[in-house]
Structures are given as C-alpha cells and as structure tokens.
Amino acid sequence: MSAETAIAEGATSPDLLGPIPGGGEAQLTVEHLTMRFGGLVAIDDVSFQAADARITAIIGPNGAGKTTVFNCLTGFYKPTVGRLALHHPKGEFLLERIEGFRTAQAAGVARTFQNIRLFPRMTVLENLIVAQHNKLMRASGYTVLGLFGLKRYREAEEKAVELARYWLDRTLLTKAADQEAGNLPYGDQRRLEVARAMCTEPVLLCLDEPAAGLNPRESQVLNELLLFIRDEHKMGILLIEHDMSVVMGISDHIVVLDYGRKISDGTPEQVRNDPAVIRAYLGEDEEDEPAGETAAGPESAAREGEERDA
Amino acid sequence: MAATTGTAPAVQPLDRQAMLKEAGATGLVIFALAFGLLGFRTLDVPGGIDIQYRFGDVAAAVVIGILGRIALILLREHRPLPVLLTTAPLAVVLLVMLLAKFLFGPETGAELMRFLPFESLVVMWAILIVIVVLALRAARSQTHIASEMTVEDRDARMDRIGAKVQRAARRLGPVLLGIAIIFPFLPFADRRLLDIGILVVTYIMLGWGLNIVVGLAGLLDLGYVAFYAVGAYSFALLATGLDVSFWVALPFAGLMAASAGVLLGFPVLRLRGDYLAIVTLGFGEMIRIILLNWYEFTNGPDGISGIPRPSFFGLAVFKRSVTEGHTFHEMFGLQFTPIHRIIFMFYLILALALVVNLFTMRIRKLPVGRAWEALREDETACRSLGINPRNTKLTAFGIGAMFAGFAGSFFATRQGFISPESFVFTESAVILAIVVLGGFGSQIGVVIAAVLLIGLPEFFRELQQYRMLAFGMAMVLIMLWRPAGLLAHREPTIRLFGKGAAKEAEP
Known part of the structure; x- marks a missing residue:
C-alpha cells in the first residue's frame, strides 16, 4: 500500500500500533511522511511517534533524510504526503498544513540548526529577546503603544529579560549576556541556540545535531541541559545526532533512518542490537568493507554536513 | 643600505632588478593611461577645434609614478631612510614653491611657479599631499620599525574609536542639536549658509530614513529617491490641484510614499542582497520615468511650479503683505525680511529630521526594531522563531519610505518647483553613500557623513570639477579601510548588566 492511498484511507500505519518504545504519551505522531524533490525521494513513507x-x-548515516524530516516538521518544507499531528495543550495541530514561521508561532515547535544560525552581531541577551518576538509584539500593541513607552510594554520586556536570564543561567551563559553572539566560543554558541529555542516557550524542541563539533566535556554539559529540559520542563525533545555517546546516553527512544526509510525504531538497547542498523552503519558482510572502516564504528560515522538534506 | 637603519630586524637584501622591473611596470601603466588622457587636449579656436599636445605632462606623470612606486617598495622592504631623506626636502621645496605667491610676493612667486611640472595647482597640491604622506610613513617606520599594525589591530582600534564616538554622541548629540537650534541667529549665518544648512539637514533626514531600511533591516535599497519623489509629487499635486495646505498634505504625502514602499516591498520579499538592489534600482527609475511621461497628471518634464510655501502653522504667512489673514512679521511685530521664511524652513526640516531620529532610536528597542536587525542577520533563524518575515520587511520598507515622503514634501515646498530631474539615481546613490560612509545603523555617523558629503562640497563649489573625483576617492578609501563605515559600532539595545559593567569588562 502506497503512502498516498494509506493516507487517503485513513489507515493507521502498522508502525504506530502498540506503545511507544521508551514509554510516555504520544506528543507527535508522524504518519506516512514522504518528501520528494522531483524524482528524488528524500523520505519514503516514514511513520513514528x-x-x-x-x-x-x-539517527542514520549521512543523507538518510533526518534533516528533511525536521524541515517538514518545522514548516520549512511542505511534505509531499503524510500527516504530522502534534498534540498541543491547545488542541491538535496538523503540522503539514502549517507553513513557515507559523509552525513556531502557533504550534510551538522550536528548532535549532545543524550549522549554527544565531544573530551573530546582536548580543546574547538580544538573541534571547528576539526569540520572544510575538509575545512582546502583542505587549507593545504592535509597536504603536510601545513607541509611547507604555508601562505595559516595559513590564512585558522585564518579564522577557527574566525568562532570558533563567535560560542564560541554565546554559551557563549569564556572564556573556552582553557580548556579541558571534564572538562566543563554539560550544557556547550551540548552547545559546538551545536557549534561544527554549525562549520561544515551545511545546516540542527539535535539535539538529546539537553536539556536532563539541568536545567531550562540552557534550557532557549539553547532555545535562537536555536532560534538565526533559525532566524539569516535561518537554518532548526530538534530536538528530551523530555523536553516539550523546544519543545512547540520553535518548529514551531512537528512530533509525537510512535512504529515507525507517529501518529501526526502539529503545537504545533494541536499536544497538538491531542487525538492520548495524548493516546500515557498517555495511553488508558480502560487500567486503575494508577493515579500517568497520573498526571506526558508528561513533565516527561521517560527521560531515549532509548536503543532500540541507 | 640596510646598515643605515641600524635597528632593522633582519632586512632582506634589496633586489634592485625586481624593484626596477616593478617600477617600470608602473611607469608603463601610467604611460598607457596618461598618453590618451593627459597627452592631448582639444582647444576651441576660432573656426574650429585644435589639439594641444601635452607630452611634457605625460612624462612628468610617468616619472612621478615610477619614483612613487620605488618609494613604496623601499618602504615595504623596511628601508625608510632614503625615502625620508628625499621626500621630506621635496615636500618643503614644493610647499615653498606653491606658497611663493604669498611668501615672496606675486612676481617672484610666478617666476618660481613656472618650474612646477604641472600647470594645474590642484594637481600640484595633490602631489604634495602624496609626498607628505610618503614622508610621514617613512618617518613612522624609521622611528619604530617593529610596530607594523595588522589589519585586525587596526579594525579593533577603529571599532574602539567608533564606540567612543557613539558614547560621546550621547553628550555630543544635544550639543549639536543646540548648535543647530541657535545656528540661524549666529552673526555669520547668511542666506547662503542657511540654504546649505537646510540641504544638509534634508540629507541627514533622508539618511536616517534609509538607515532604517539598509542599516537596520539590511535591505539594500538603491531606489530610495523614488519615495522622495512620490512624497514630493503627492504634496505638489495636492497643494496646487486641490489647494490643500502644507500641514494637511504632509501626512498624506507620507502615507502615499509608505504605500509605494509596501507596494515595492511585496514583489521583492523573496529577494536578497544584489538581486534586491537591482530591483529597487529599477523601481526608482520606473517612478522617475512615469513622472516624466504621464504628462496629463504630472506635467511631465515641465514639472510642477507654483507650489505654495508653508504657512506659520496655518496662522500667518511669510509674505510682505496679504489681502486676508496675517503675515508673520506683523504678527510678531518684526520688520519684513525674506530670511524669516528661510529660518522657518530650517526649523521645519530640523524638526522633521529629529522626529525620524527619535523614532529610530525608540523603535530599535521595540520588538519590530529587534526583528529588523535579526532579519538582517539571519532570515531562516527568524522564521524558526516564529517571526513573520513578510510583515517585518514590509514595515521596514513602509516606514523608511514614509520618512522619504515627508522629506519629499518638504523639498517640494522649499523649492516651489519640482520636476523629474530632481529625482535621478545619483540622488539615491548619494543618500546610500551617506549611510554607508557613516556606518550602517549609526545615527551620528549619518550626520557626519552628510556634513562631509553634502556640506563640504557646497562650500568648495569652486573646485567643482574635482568634487566627484574626491567623492569617488573617499568611497574607495572607506571601502579599503573601513568597509562597514566610519562609525560602524553597534550599541546593544538592551543589557543585562548595565553600561558600567560593560566598561569594566573591556580591557
């Protein structure tokens, strides 16, 4: 059954029957997600919760379609086929119908980028204030009231700074608050991007390779931050990552993609032992891979940027 | 030769052959350029045209070029002494010769001046400046050889200067404003100076307006003058056709220009950088050509004349006598003089410009202003934060255009006559140059740049033929040394620790 007909018939994907590996209530349900660019099928009928x-x-090797999934979820692409249902406190949002900036504005899906996208010439604090744009825009009476320096806007801005301060403290960036974001060390920039996404007060946080380029100590700090967000804020986090120490260390549930298809779905333990995953990362036995590459293991599996995905 | 400098660290032996080759190449290039440009000159003679041959000038140019190149090579190879020893006396000699008229009286002066290689005094002064610069550089590297500044050092230093000026601007701003306010009553403020003042303030206002679009929102707009034109024509047509007064027509003209801005904004929403610049350039030309060809409506190339002058807030007019209503001088019991109107105009444009400035300072600290800056930095990131890029860009275009519209109305009422000729691309380029030269987003930078680019050339009208040359040269130098503008230092819109902490943190 093709993804199109499956969606048309409203059939639930067999992948979605049964409890979610790792436990918890479903927050995001992706059904039959397919994305084609002309003849190229970047994602082929992927379903997961x-x-x-x-x-x-x-996770998945380079070019597996991970970032494309993210771009579909966050409104950067409109999926060719598929239903992306987000269970939001305000009701259910169908993300495939929301496009562009509204995904973040209305549905509360925040994201970070594989290649850091901060506002480099603005200060760290300003980055976090810009993230609260929509809230402040309403408070400033869409600029008109703010021009006259109304108290309501000043209070809203103070609150925004408080929220920013909270996340600065959490990401160990308080001291750098008045520095230009572009001058921060790489690891700080990564954490600032997470802080900025959190300042939009999202319901779902999508992180595209947050640990890329971090040293072991920095990725440990990042792990703790993500666990804090999960445990204290009860927030669902969707994570693309190549760094297996991060993935295996903190994930509750892993979805493995390869060539745009889902090849495995389960707890870290299940995925680690799944022969399909090992095949995708280390190559087939009969293909006679050179020994060196096999030894490298999934940890080092291709850190370079996913041109095809981006 | 290296031994003469003494302190020079490991000076490489001089490769004379390479040096002569390089200097020769320079001479060849200059010869190729100068042969055509300098070598011949057409003269109007009775009954036709004649050619004057100036091969002496060509030779002089080539020799000066070669010598200059050699001096530069020596400086590069850390041998400043010979350069210093030749250029310093040369500079003195040249200076004496140029000033001979004043030093030794006109006759000896004229005698001495005959020895100068070029006839044109401006060229000689330019050469003198080059020689002095060479001498100063040589003297500098002679005294402290190792202190070659790297590009980063220089940038950092310039940025610190920019930051200092901006900090000083907080105190300097009110002082400048005070000067501007008392300016019309200063004893030397005659009509010509006031006119120059009005012109400069008009361009300051336009620069501040364009700064919103280019400096804050990062949308390179090469057709800004189109909105200026829309404002001017809206005002002129309203005032002459429907007899609407200045104070009623002004907001309307701003509104029309803002609509034009939004109208332009829509199709170019997806364009960035160069592409946006080209479309806005085209838009600017379109507006001008429409104004030129829509004869029934705009009176085409004949322009609109008889645009009424603004009244004193509708209470009195600036005329010697009127049949009804009041005149300004009678109202205040003054002697009639036409300068009253000029002074009023000056205050009018000053007030308009200040509105733009206050607005910009305010809006920078509002969500829209921050969103503009964020959009300039990274549009994709903005979308991921739920910022509507379309509305944000359109507000920038609209507000920037509105201020141009106000300035346009002022221009129309000041001139009393407008035609499409006033709104050519050069105007856009000058306004953009003011913003670029001053430093993107820098308010005080725009003031300085407007004074430099508009005020100074007005004073030196005598050197008109060299004006554009100097203008171009200044732009090239800025691009080389300070690509972000003279005072490109961005002051954060909000701080967590206040200003004091920031200063402590700085080394």
Missing part, C-alpha cells in the same frame, strides 16, 4: 517528556533521537 515521539512521546512528551521524552528524548527521541533520529
């Missing part, structure tokens, strides 16, 4: 207050990792 992500639970709230759990960390769901999407």
Whole structure:
C-alpha cells in the first residue's frame, strides 16, 4: 500500500500500533511522511511517534533524510504526503498544513540548526529577546503603544529579560549576556541556540545535531541541559545526532533512518542490537568493507554536513 | 643600505632588478593611461577645434609614478631612510614653491611657479599631499620599525574609536542639536549658509530614513529617491490641484510614499542582497520615468511650479503683505525680511529630521526594531522563531519610505518647483553613500557623513570639477579601510548588566 492511498484511507500505519518504545504519551505522531524533490525521494513513507517528556533521537548515516524530516516538521518544507499531528495543550495541530514561521508561532515547535544560525552581531541577551518576538509584539500593541513607552510594554520586556536570564543561567551563559553572539566560543554558541529555542516557550524542541563539533566535556554539559529540559520542563525533545555517546546516553527512544526509510525504531538497547542498523552503519558482510572502516564504528560515522538534506 | 637603519630586524637584501622591473611596470601603466588622457587636449579656436599636445605632462606623470612606486617598495622592504631623506626636502621645496605667491610676493612667486611640472595647482597640491604622506610613513617606520599594525589591530582600534564616538554622541548629540537650534541667529549665518544648512539637514533626514531600511533591516535599497519623489509629487499635486495646505498634505504625502514602499516591498520579499538592489534600482527609475511621461497628471518634464510655501502653522504667512489673514512679521511685530521664511524652513526640516531620529532610536528597542536587525542577520533563524518575515520587511520598507515622503514634501515646498530631474539615481546613490560612509545603523555617523558629503562640497563649489573625483576617492578609501563605515559600532539595545559593567569588562 502506497503512502498516498494509506493516507487517503485513513489507515493507521502498522508502525504506530502498540506503545511507544521508551514509554510516555504520544506528543507527535508522524504518519506516512514522504518528501520528494522531483524524482528524488528524500523520505519514503516514514511513520513514528515521539512521546512528551521524552528524548527521541533520529539517527542514520549521512543523507538518510533526518534533516528533511525536521524541515517538514518545522514548516520549512511542505511534505509531499503524510500527516504530522502534534498534540498541543491547545488542541491538535496538523503540522503539514502549517507553513513557515507559523509552525513556531502557533504550534510551538522550536528548532535549532545543524550549522549554527544565531544573530551573530546582536548580543546574547538580544538573541534571547528576539526569540520572544510575538509575545512582546502583542505587549507593545504592535509597536504603536510601545513607541509611547507604555508601562505595559516595559513590564512585558522585564518579564522577557527574566525568562532570558533563567535560560542564560541554565546554559551557563549569564556572564556573556552582553557580548556579541558571534564572538562566543563554539560550544557556547550551540548552547545559546538551545536557549534561544527554549525562549520561544515551545511545546516540542527539535535539535539538529546539537553536539556536532563539541568536545567531550562540552557534550557532557549539553547532555545535562537536555536532560534538565526533559525532566524539569516535561518537554518532548526530538534530536538528530551523530555523536553516539550523546544519543545512547540520553535518548529514551531512537528512530533509525537510512535512504529515507525507517529501518529501526526502539529503545537504545533494541536499536544497538538491531542487525538492520548495524548493516546500515557498517555495511553488508558480502560487500567486503575494508577493515579500517568497520573498526571506526558508528561513533565516527561521517560527521560531515549532509548536503543532500540541507 | 640596510646598515643605515641600524635597528632593522633582519632586512632582506634589496633586489634592485625586481624593484626596477616593478617600477617600470608602473611607469608603463601610467604611460598607457596618461598618453590618451593627459597627452592631448582639444582647444576651441576660432573656426574650429585644435589639439594641444601635452607630452611634457605625460612624462612628468610617468616619472612621478615610477619614483612613487620605488618609494613604496623601499618602504615595504623596511628601508625608510632614503625615502625620508628625499621626500621630506621635496615636500618643503614644493610647499615653498606653491606658497611663493604669498611668501615672496606675486612676481617672484610666478617666476618660481613656472618650474612646477604641472600647470594645474590642484594637481600640484595633490602631489604634495602624496609626498607628505610618503614622508610621514617613512618617518613612522624609521622611528619604530617593529610596530607594523595588522589589519585586525587596526579594525579593533577603529571599532574602539567608533564606540567612543557613539558614547560621546550621547553628550555630543544635544550639543549639536543646540548648535543647530541657535545656528540661524549666529552673526555669520547668511542666506547662503542657511540654504546649505537646510540641504544638509534634508540629507541627514533622508539618511536616517534609509538607515532604517539598509542599516537596520539590511535591505539594500538603491531606489530610495523614488519615495522622495512620490512624497514630493503627492504634496505638489495636492497643494496646487486641490489647494490643500502644507500641514494637511504632509501626512498624506507620507502615507502615499509608505504605500509605494509596501507596494515595492511585496514583489521583492523573496529577494536578497544584489538581486534586491537591482530591483529597487529599477523601481526608482520606473517612478522617475512615469513622472516624466504621464504628462496629463504630472506635467511631465515641465514639472510642477507654483507650489505654495508653508504657512506659520496655518496662522500667518511669510509674505510682505496679504489681502486676508496675517503675515508673520506683523504678527510678531518684526520688520519684513525674506530670511524669516528661510529660518522657518530650517526649523521645519530640523524638526522633521529629529522626529525620524527619535523614532529610530525608540523603535530599535521595540520588538519590530529587534526583528529588523535579526532579519538582517539571519532570515531562516527568524522564521524558526516564529517571526513573520513578510510583515517585518514590509514595515521596514513602509516606514523608511514614509520618512522619504515627508522629506519629499518638504523639498517640494522649499523649492516651489519640482520636476523629474530632481529625482535621478545619483540622488539615491548619494543618500546610500551617506549611510554607508557613516556606518550602517549609526545615527551620528549619518550626520557626519552628510556634513562631509553634502556640506563640504557646497562650500568648495569652486573646485567643482574635482568634487566627484574626491567623492569617488573617499568611497574607495572607506571601502579599503573601513568597509562597514566610519562609525560602524553597534550599541546593544538592551543589557543585562548595565553600561558600567560593560566598561569594566573591556580591557
């Protein structure tokens, strides 16, 4: 059954029957997601669920379609086929119908980027204030009231700074608050991007390779931050990551993609022992891979940027 | 030769052959350029045209070029002494010769000046400046050889200067404003100076307006003058056709220009950088050509004349006598003089410009202003934060255009006559140059740049033919040394620790 007909018939994907690996209530349900660019099928009929207050990792070799899944979820692409249902406190949002900036504005899906996208010439604090744009825009009476320096806007801005301060403290960036974001060390920039996403007060946080380029100590700090967000804020986190120490260390649930198809779905333990995953990362036995590459293991599996995905 | 400098660290032996080759190449290039440009000159003679041959000038140019190149090579190879020893006396000699008229009286002066290689005094002064610069550089590297500044050092230093000026601007701003306010009553403020003042303030206002679009929102707009034109024509047509007064027509003209801005904004929403610049350039030309060809409506190339002057807030007019209503001088019991109107105009444009400035300072600290800056930095990230890029860009275009519209109305009422000729691309380029030269987003930078680019050339009208040359040269130098503008230092819109902490943190 093709994804199109499956969606048309309203059939639930067999992948979605049964409880979510890693536990929790379903927050995001992805059904029959397919994305084609002309003749190229970047994602082919992928279905999975992500639970709230759990960390769901999407992993896979380069070009597997991970970032494309993210772009569909966050409104950067409109999926060719598929239903992306987000269970939001305000009701259910169908993300495939929401496009562009509204995904973040209305549905509360925040994301970070594989190649850091901060506002480099603005200060760290300003980055976090810009993230609260929509809230402040309403408070400033869409600029008109703010121009006259109304108290309501000043209070809203103070609150925004408080929220920013909270996340600065959490991401150990308080001291750097008045520095230009572009001058921060790489690891700080990564954490600032997470803080900025959190300042939009999202319901679902999508992180695209947050640990890329971090040293072991920095990725340990990041792990703690993500666990804090999950446990204290009960927030669902969707994570693309190549760094297996991060993925295996903090994920509750792992979805493995390869060539745009889902090849495995389960707890870290299940995925680690899944022959399909080992095949995708280490190659087939009969293909006679050179020994060196096999020894490298999934940890080092291709850190370079996914041009095809981006 | 290296031994003469003494302190020079490991000076490489001089490769004379390479040096002569390089200098020769320079001479060849200059010869190729100068042969055509300098070598011949057409003269109007009775009954036709004649050619004057100036091969002496060509030779002089080539020799000066070669010598200059050699001096530069020596400086590069850390041998400043010979350069210093030749350029310093040369500079003195040249200076004496140029000033001979004043030093030794006109006759000896004229005698001495005959020895100068070029006839044109401006060229000689330019050469003198080059020689002095060379001498100063040589003297500098002679005294402290190792202190070659790297590009980063220089940038950092310039940025610190920019930051200092901006900090000083907080105190300097009110002082400048005070000067501007008392300016019309200063004893030397005659009509010509006031006119220059009005012109400069008009361009300051336009620069501040364009700064919103280019400096804050990062949308390179090469057709800004189109909105200026829309404002001017809206005002002129309303005032002459429907007899609407200045104070009623002004907001309407701003509104029309803002609509034009939004109208332009829509199709170019997806364009960035160069592409956006080209479309806005085209838009600017379109507006001008429409104004030129829509004869029934805009009176085409004949322009609109008889645009009424603004009244004193509708209470009195600036005329010697009127049949009804009041005149300004009678109202205040003054002697009639036409300068009253000029002074009023000056205050009018000053007030308009201040509105733009206050607005910009305010809006920078509002969500829209921050969103503009964020959009300039990264549009994709903005979308991921739920910022509506379309509305944000359109507000920037609209507000920037509105201020141009106000300035346009002022221009129309000041001139009393407008035609499409006033709104050519060069105007856009000058306004953009003011913003670029001053430093994107810098308010005080725009003031300084407007004074430099508009005020100074007005004073030196005598050197008109060299004006554009100097203008171009200044732009090239800025691009080389300070690509972000003279005072490109961005002051954060909000701080967590206040200003004091920031200063402590700085080394």
